[in-house]
Amino acid sequence: MRHLYTDAKLVTMASDIHNSDGYQCQDHSAIAVENGKIVALGQDAEQLDWPKQSLNGRLVTPGLIDSHTHLVFAGNRADEFEQRLNGVPYQTIAEQGGGILSTVQATRAASDAELLALALPRAEALMRDGVTTIEIKSGYGLTLDDELKMLRVAKAIEQHLPVNVSTTLLAAHAIPPEYQHDADHYIAHICQSIIPAAAEQQLADAVDVFCENIAFSVDQAEKIYAAANAHGLNIKAHTEQLSDLGGSVAAAKAGAYSVDHIEYLSEADTQILAEFGTVATLLPGAFYFLRETQIPPIEALREHHVPMALATDFNPGTSPFASLTLMMNMASTLFGLTPKENLYGVTRHAAQALGLTNKGQIAVGFDADFAVWQCDTPAELSYMVGTAPLVGRVVNGIWYPA
Ligand code: NIG
Ligand code: FE
Structure with a gap:
């Protein structure tokens, strides 16, 4: 099963907390998923002619x-x-x-x-x-x-x-x-x-x-x-x-x-x-x-x-x-x-x-588990409580709307 998620504002968590400054958000990025795994990101993913779903510029974090x-x-x-x-x-x-x-x-x-x-x-x-x-x-x-x-x-x-x-x-x-x-x-x-x-x-x-x-x-x-x-x-x-x-x-x-x-x-x-x-x-x-x-x-x-x-x-x-x-x-x-x-x-x-070495990051080779949010910055996730800004989740590559 292949799927391309486009127009995501990615917060990948792919670098060590001590090596990164800021959240390193990547606007308008794409995530290519095959058989529940992330197989390509960004420009590499966009080139693929696979079934597409736009995430409409929304914030995407690892699940x-x-x-x-x-x-x-x-x-x-x-x-x-x-x-x-x-x-x-x-x-x-x-x-x-x-x-x-x-x-x-x-x-x-x-x-x-x-x-x-x-x-x-x-x-x-x-x-x-x-x-x-x-x-x-x-x-x-x-x-x-x-x-x-x-x-x-x-x-x-x-x-x-x-x-x-x-x-x-x-x-x-x-x-x-x-x-x-x-x-x-x-x-x-x-x-x-x-x-x-x-x-x-x-x-x-x-x-x-x-x-x-x-x-x-x-x-x-x-x-x-x-x-x-x-x-x-x-x-x-x-x-x-x-x-x-x-x-x-x-x-x-x-x-x-x-x-x-x-x-x-x-x-x-x-x-x-x-x-x-x-x-x-x-x-x-x-x-x-x-x-x-x-x-x-x-x-x-x-x-x-x-x-x-x-x-x-x-x-x-x-x-x-x-x-x-x-x-x-x-x-x-x-x-x-x-x-x-x-x-x-x-x-x-x-x-x-x-000990889950394939989870917790949006990176090639990792499990395709991510969360899509109706908010502009990752700090909002720690800030407002109870307003459920979740738009949907992708679990093992499959989209589940909130
Ligand atoms: O993580 N500390 C021990 N166990 C639980 C409490 C479980 C309970 O009180 O039922 C904890 O806090
Ligand atoms: Fe406990």
């Missing part, structure tokens, strides 16, 4: 990538939100068996079909914001069968909607009630049974761990990383969200593609992320919703050239927000990221956080 979500779950936690506003901390709710474990109960009780029906509109909400790839984690099952069920549902979204899905096994999200005083045995079960099964059934691209006082220790996380590496799965980690345990450094040393949250990461440790090429994923929705005050070490990350990704962390407990452009706005207002850093964070750097 946005939400590189961290928990969007498969049942139930909601509005009651917990209310409890928190009456003064009960997130940690206390979790310690009393609420929090993540309340979503685990609801998710275990739901069938594949029920979970899918709940997940599809959430994915569609992200797509309305120009998202063409979504990472989705398990982590509300915490048994072999329920974790695999969540991953199956996440993968099924790709069969129902025009969006790419990357799946992550997060069995080490919370200590399940069955192992309440025996976290080490749960870790052994994850390493010996759940990771091998997810790998064998090709249900997960990566493995994640919630490394925190209310979840798993650095030592326990390292066991998970070893098992993930042994089964050829990528590593990602929730680290330094509520305290500084040194989890980010341990994850980076194990080869993690990204460490996520990192409000409590020390400035000194940002250099280690740089050494290991680990992406720092910022999740301003969770920061905002938990009314956190500790800001991630943004200046040190910049100084050491650590790529920063930006994601929704969409989940019922800490970030009930299905909008990546809202996160771009929050990253600027709460963390001081520039609109350009935001756009790298939801395209090129987000692809890097998932």
Whole structure:
């Protein structure tokens, strides 16, 4: 299948954030697509006598990538939100068996079909914001069968909607009630049974761990990383969200593609992320919703050239927000990221956080995933919220109007 998209105002993200000045927009450019891949750009593309579609001079960015979500779950936690506003901390709710474990109960009780029906509109909400790839984690099952069920549902979204899905096994999200005083045995079960099964059934691209006082220790996380590496799965980690345990450094040393949250990461440790090429994923929705005050070490990350990704962390407990452009706005207002850093964070750097070497840029050889916007400048994407300036998305080469 061949197609030529003409008259695009291209924002390619094809150069390193530190090598480019400005957005390097290319006006009136063309993109040639063959079998879901970008095969030519600009004048090379215009020469081709292929079926054409004009993009009418509109702004075109790589399709946005939400590189961290928990969007498969049942139930909601509005009651917990209310409890928190009456003064009960997130940690206390979790310690009393609420929090993540309340979503685990609801998710275990739901069938594949029920979970899918709940997940599809959430994915569609992200797509309305120009998202063409979504990472989705398990982590509300915490048994072999329920974790695999969540991953199956996440993968099924790709069969129902025009969006790419990357799946992550997060069995080490919370200590399940069955192992309440025996976290080490749960870790052994994850390493010996759940990771091998997810790998064998090709249900997960990566493995994640919630490394925190209310979840798993650095030592326990390292066991998970070893098992993930042994089964050829990528590593990602929730680290330094509520305290500084040194989890980010341990994850980076194990080869993690990204460490996520990192409000409590020390400035000194940002250099280690740089050494290991680990992406720092910022999740301003969770920061905002938990009314956190500790800001991630943004200046040190910049100084050491650590790529920063930006994601929704969409989940019922800490970030009930299905909008990546809202996160771009929050990253600027709460963390001081520039609109350009935001756009790298939801395209090129987000692809890097998932190890997707063919996504996140508009360049020859890359997947033909892009978003077409009704706006004049890329900064507008971080600026106005809720007006849905999306005109349409191209996913694997095919046009889907908004
Ligand atoms: O990314 N930090 C741990 N996991 C999620 C929260 C999940 C939940 O509270 O249900 C997060 O914030
Ligand atoms: Fe998360």
